[in-house]
Amino acid sequence: MTEVTAAPTAAALTPHQIWVRVRGLLLALLVLVVAGIALATVRSGDQHGRLDPRSADRYGSRAVAELLKERGVSVDVVTTLDDATAKLGPDTTLLVTSPNLLAPRRQSELRAATDNAAGRTVLLAPGPPSVRTLVPGVTAESAGPVAPRAPECSLPAARSAGDVETGGFRYTSYGLDTVGCFPSGGLPTVLLVEQGAGETVLLGSPDLLHNDRLANQGNASLALQLLGSRRHLIWYLPSLADSSATAEDGGTGGDGTSGDRSFADLIPRGWLWGTLQLALAAVLAAIWRARRLGPLVTERLPVAIRASESTEGRARLYRKANARDRAADSLRSATRTRIAPLIGVSSRDAHSPSTLVPAVSTRLNSTDDSVQTLLFGPAPSDDAALVQLADQLDTLEREVRTS
Numbered sequence: 001m002t003e004v005t006a007a008p009t010a011a012a013l014t015p016h017q018i019w020v021r022v023r024g025l026l027l028a029l030l031v032l033v034v035a036g037i038a039l040a041t042v043r044s045g046d047q048h049g050r051l052d053p054r055s056a057d058r059y060g061s062r063a064v065a066e067l068l069k070e071r072g073v074s075v076d077v078v079t080t081l082d083d084a085t086a087k088l089g090p091d092t093t094l095l096v097t098s099p100n101l102l103a104p105r106r107q108s109e110l111r112a113a114t115d116n117a118a119g120r121t122v123l124l125a126p127g128p129p130s131v132r133t134l135v136p137g138v139t140a141e142s143a144g145p146v147a148p149r150a151p152e153c154s155l156p157a158a159r160s161a162g163d164v165e166t167g168g169f170r171y172t173s174y175g176l177d178t179v180g181c182f183p184s185g186g187l188p189t190v191l192l193v194e195q196g197a198g199e200t201v202l203l204g205s206p207d208l209l210h211n212d213r214l215a216n217q218g219n220a221s222l223a224l225q226l227l228g229s230r231r232h233l234i235w236y237l238p239s240l241a242d243s244s245a246t247a248e249d250g251g252t253g254g255d256g257t258s259g260d261r262s263f264a265d266l267i268p269r270g271w272l273w274g275t276l277q278l279a280l281a282a283v284l285a286a287i288w289r290a291r292r293l294g295p296l297v298t299e300r301l302p303v304a305i306r307a308s309e310s311t312e313g314r315a316r317l318y319r320k321a322n323a324r325d326r327a328a329d330s331l332r333s334a335t336r337t338r339i340a341p342l343i344g345v346s347s348r349d350a351h352s353p354s355t356l357v358p359a360v361s362t363r364l365n366s367t368d369d370s371v372q373t374l375l376f377g378p379a380p381s382d383d384a385a386l387v388q389l390a391d392q393l394d395t396l397e398r399e400v401r402t403s
């Protein structure tokens with residue numbers, strides 16, 4: 001018997017088939033990217049300079065900064081944590097516009113610096129993780145709407161301001177010397193915490209500092225009293241570009257030493273969470289689509305198909321896909337199934353080389369290696385080798401039947 005030459009084959013897709021399969025996904029991705037760019041472009045004008053004392057936009061805070069300067073308060077804008085903590089002192093107020101952007105280790109450094117400075121720290125809309133680190137003993141509850149609210153407290157700044165547009169996060173304290181004002185649902189949205197020689201003010205929402213809201217109700221009065229109680233105001237604007245604010249261990253540390261930063265360290269944490277959510281959504285969508293297919297159902301064919309036509313159709317599919325390996329496996333499996341009962345091998349062991357090969361070799365007085373290669377060998381290297389394999393299998397089966 002002639003041995004069949006082996007070569008690995010694969011059912012490779014043509015470029016046209018690949019394009020047909022992925023064009024829908026690429027179109028959906030393109031639409032998503034275009035929609036994202038368009039949305040970002042539309043909203044970029046509104047969000048520009050948010051809480052920036054140099055911005056005159058509706059969400060900027062230039063109006064309150066100018067009013068503070070008229071009252072003799074110096075306003076120093078900083079964008080890094082190192083610059084903010086370096087200027088702290090008893091006669092300074094530190095305004096942190098986005099405490100939630102600070103990494104936990106940097107929040108701990110900020111808390112230690114403000115405790116030693118004995119000044120005032122104002123935190124705008126700190127969430128639960130930020131509050132636990134920056135003001136231990138205080139917890140942040142779910143955020144609520146911003147609306148005019150009465151002071152309902154003994155804090156002089158709040159009482160003289162009257163009704164103020166507050167809301168957002170609400171705060172509760174345990175075992176601390178605090179004054180809570182402008183309650184929402186029974187919990188204060190403005191909380192003053194006495195910490196040693198200094199104090200910390202938590203504002204549940206930063207809206208009262210926006211240019212378009214400063215003139216409403218008593219917003220301006222409360223803002224000026226909270227931010228203008230000291231001669232110097234440090235206006236800290238954390239950002240994703242501030243390595244000292246967002247980096248956990250990479251970049252330049254608070255002690256001035258530098259370390260290696262990986263690509264993951266350069267990605268803002270919000271993007272990582274967003275990617276995780278998109279991946280989860282993709283998995284759920286795949287499960288949803290798979291369940292729509294339902295279980296396999298056996299149906300009767302509307303017409304009778306001749307066996308020769310079915311065999312020829314399958315052969316053409318194998319040839320179109322260059323699946324000589326699958327065609328060879330199908331031929332060998334059928335041959336093993338037919339010759340097994342002829343030589344006394346059970347159907348359960350028909351596809352076991354250790355059982356079938358010795359039985360066939362004994363029946364035909366041939367070597368185990370040649371039978372092993374023919375019945376369980378590798379895939380043919382080309383179409384000619386596949387045709388030769390089919391002829392050899394037919395010869396083997398006739399020999400078994402006539403022996």
